[in-house]
Amino acid sequence: MEDLPDEASSKCKDLHAYLKQRSAEVGDCVVWTGTVRKDNGYGQGQIKGVTINAHLLAYMAYHNMQLPRLNSNGKRLNVFHVKCTNPICIKNDHLASMTDKEYGELKKKQGLTNKGEKNSSCIITEEIANQIILAKVPKSHPMHKKSQVIADEFNTTIHVVNNILAGKSWKHLKRSEMDVENQTQTIENEEKEESSNDEEDEDGDNDNSNNTIKKRKTCYPKAHNNRKITEQQAKDIIASKKHKHDPEYKSQQRRADEFGVTIDTIGPIDQNLSWKYLDRPTLIVFPKPAFVWDEEKLAIAWERVQKQCVYNKTNNIHTNSPCLEWKGKLQKGRPYIKVFEKKQAAYIFACEYKMKSLKPEGLETRHSCDNRICCELGHLSFGTSLENAQDSIKHRSSKGFKTTDEQVQEIRRLYTETKLTQKEIAEEMGIGRGRVHSIVNYKSWKNSSHSNVDENEAHEDNSIIVEEEEL
Numbered sequence: 001m002e003d004l005p006d007e008a009s010s011k012c013k014d015l016h017a018y019l020k021q022r023s024a025e026v027g028d029c030v031v032w033t034g035t036v037r038k039d040n041g042y043g044q045g046q047i048k049g050v051t052i053n054a055h056l057l058a059y060m061a062y063h064n065m066q067l068p069r070l071n072s073n074g075k076r077l078n079v080f081h082v083k084c085t086n087p088i089c090i091k092n093d094h095l096a097s098m099t100d101k102e103y104g105e106l107k108k109k110q111g112l113t114n115k116g117e118k119n120s121s122c123i124i125t126e127e128i129a130n131q132i133i134l135a136k137v138p139k140s141h142p143m144h145k146k147s148q149v150i151a152d153e154f155n156t157t158i159h160v161v162n163n164i165l166a167g168k169s170w171k172h173l174k175r176s177e178m179d180v181e182n183q184t185q186t187i188e189n190e191e192k193e194e195s196s197n198d199e200e201d202e203d204g205d206n207d208n209s210n211n212t213i214k215k216r217k218t219c220y221p222k223a224h225n226n227r228k229i230t231e232q233q234a235k236d237i238i239a240s241k242k243h244k245h246d247p248e249y250k251s252q253q254r255r256a257d258e259f260g261v262t263i264d265t266i267g268p269i270d271q272n273l274s275w276k277y278l279d280r281p282t283l284i285v286f287p288k289p290a291f292v293w294d295e296e297k298l299a300i301a302w303e304r305v306q307k308q309c310v311y312n313k314t315n316n317i318h319t320n321s322p323c324l325e326w327k328g329k330l331q332k333g334r335p336y337i338k339v340f341e342k343k344q345a346a347y348i349f350a351c352e353y354k355m356k357s358l359k360p361e362g363l364e365t366r367h368s369c370d371n372r373i374c375c376e377l378g379h380l381s382f383g384t385s386l387e388n389a390q391d392s393i394k395h396r397s398s399k400g401f402k403t404t405d406e407q408v409q410e411i412r413r414l415y416t417e418t419k420l421t422q423k424e425i426a427e428e429m430g431i432g433r434g435r436v437h438s439i440v441n442y443k444s445w446k447n448s449s450h451s452n453v454d455e456n457e458a459h460e461d462n463s464i465i466v467e468e469e470e471l
């Protein structure tokens with residue numbers, strides 16, 4: 001390694017000594033001999049117990065322990081290898097700080113002179129992506145170039161070029177009149193032609209490397225999900241993650257498009273599964289925006305509910321009109337729908353739509369039809385849990401219990417699921433409080449579902465039936 005100037009701080013000298021111990025001159029470079037990250041090929045050093053890229057440590061040693069931040073225009077700076085493409089190189093004059101864009105331009109210039117030298121950890125800026133798009137002209141055109149030729153010119157890999165041309169990455173960029181479908185076809189044909197001599201250095205650190213070639217033919221875009229990104233890009237991706245209520249929030253797909261990568265690159269970064277050593281700033285949590293009553297949106301949502309429902313004329317014991325029954329999937333016997341980011345029972349939403357107000361806190365949604373999968377507006381109203389329980393009792397008694405067993409179960413259900421007291425239940429059911437007490441405490445009808453009762457209790461319970469029949 002190059003020596004430090006005499007005036008360097010002791011911290012810089014310590015770091016310099018640490019790096020010197022763990023590096024060796026190889027050719028024109030000074031390469032890191034310590035740990036190397038498999039996924040991006042950068043050397044990994046330690047400082048104060050924190051793992052950091054070795055070339056960044058080298059930069060710090062020569063720059064008063066500082067890493068570059070922003071240039072005079074406020075653009076983010078990063079440290080790049082400018083004289084070599086060796087990610088483990090820590091030689092001071094092989095490194096420089098610049099913006100992604102400047103680096104992209106530099107690489108492009110170098111790419112034009114160093115044909116054939118591939119840089120797998122390619123930086124693709126928007127400008128380069130645009131130039132790649134412009135470089136591809138139809139096969140019939142005299143200026144036509146194969147994707148591999150373009151990749152060489154831009155010092156990147158054929159996969160990156162093909163993804164851009166096929167609109168799989170940098171989706172928001174304009175692609176001339178060229179039909180992307182045809183483009184994909186052309187690319188696939190070229191892939192076949194070139195697959196024999198196409199030995200990408202990507203493969204070595206790609207977990208799916210064994211399948212990459214196979215996949216390419218059937219599942220083209222998926223095969224390239226692990227395109228390498230630079231540390232700076234990973235940092236930018238991390239910085240672009242926002243809380244879901246943040247006004248600057250963007251979906252992963254949108255961010256992927258903006259960074260020219262796939263969602264499979266963004267996802268693991270967001271979940272701290274890749275680029276783990278990079279700092280994750282704490283997300284600023286934004287409050288949920290206040291609910292805005294939007295008639296139009298509500299009407300659309302109500303239409304969605306109606307589409308899920310069908311009128312059923314048979315279920316009209318309690319009402320004079322047919323029920324609007326949910327025909328879709330049920331969860332725990334109830335229909336659910338997602339309205340305005342909120343998943344709720346479809347009949348609650350229907351009642352809110354009818355009442356033109358959100359369900360008041362503490363109230364329940366009553367079904368006058370006693371049909372919990374019904375969304376008929378005329379059958380729905382808000383009420384207290386007591387009213388709801390009373391509905392339930394009314395419905396049960398008007399329907400009549402087929403067996404005493406059912407009645408016992410209903411008493412126990414009311415006692416455990418509602419706030420009704422034993423007295424209220426007794427009154428509603430028209431039986432003595434003592435019987436309710438013995439039923440809810442399992443002193444009688446201990447095994448009601450099988451109606452296995454002993455003789456004494458059977459007598460008591462028979463009287464319930466008598467009373468029920470007298471109603």
Ligand SMILES: [Zn+2]
Pocket residue numbers: 028029030083084085086089090091094
């Ligand atoms: Zn070097």
Ligand SMILES: [Zn+2]
Pocket residue numbers: 322323324367369370371374375376379
């Ligand atoms: Zn109904």
